[in-house]
Amino acid sequence: MTTQPNPPNLDYEFRDAELLARALTHSSYANEAGETNRLRDNEQFEFLGDAVLSLVTSEHLWRSFPSYSEGELSKLRAHLVSARHLAKVARSLRIGDRMRLGRGEERTGGRNKQAILADALEAIIAAIYLDGGVESARAFITSRILAPELDRIGSDPAALTARTDHKSTLQEVLQAGGHPQPAYSVVDQRGPEHSKMFTVQVTLDSGVQVQATGRSKKLAEQRAAELALQQLGRPIPQVKP
Structure with missing residues (x-):
């Protein structure tokens, strides 16, 4: 039997705690657990969460900025779903503290690695989607990932679309x-x-x-x-x- 990680501050109550546990399980931990425990890591959840995040973000921007061109919307979305931004959100939620990592990743600072944190946040999005449906996922994405950053940017998020x-x-x-x-x-x-x-x-x-x-x-x-x-x-x- 494996120890369940404490739920991070997500403002969401899981009905199925196993979904959150899987979202917080890195492949390095699952690999070290061996065939006996047959733990499942969060990689497939990352795949699903990425798609849900992209859909919700695209719709939110489309509704919020009707005067923006397709290019401006695409570049703004790229910023909001970037690994850098997702990792920043994950750090604010202290997701790294709750992750299950293998010993190797633990030694090399995996709890603060950008890629691991961003992937874990996408996996959590998938877990919320599977547990509570698209509206629960939308509420989490909007309140935790989109709204704070758009508020920080202010009235001109297009300023972030400059790649240079x-x-x-x-x-x-x-x-x-x-x-x-x-x-x-x-x-x-x-x-x-x-x-x-x-x-x-x-x-x-x-x-x-x-x-x-x-x-x-x-x-x-x-x-x-x-x-x-x-x-x-x-x-x-x-x-x-």
């Missing part, structure tokens, strides 16, 4: 050539308070001036920096995920 930090890159390129930092200024803003559009101009000491528009000053600055880099003939570097 063009402002930093432009500054580095100019500094490498002995040039001063670029100057950014808002040259226009239109629309109601809840849906303003900003036009920002970036000016280089060489006389190059580029303008770009975005739903926030931050996004407009990034786009202006991107255009300035293109004028300088500099390839756009990708930020590592």
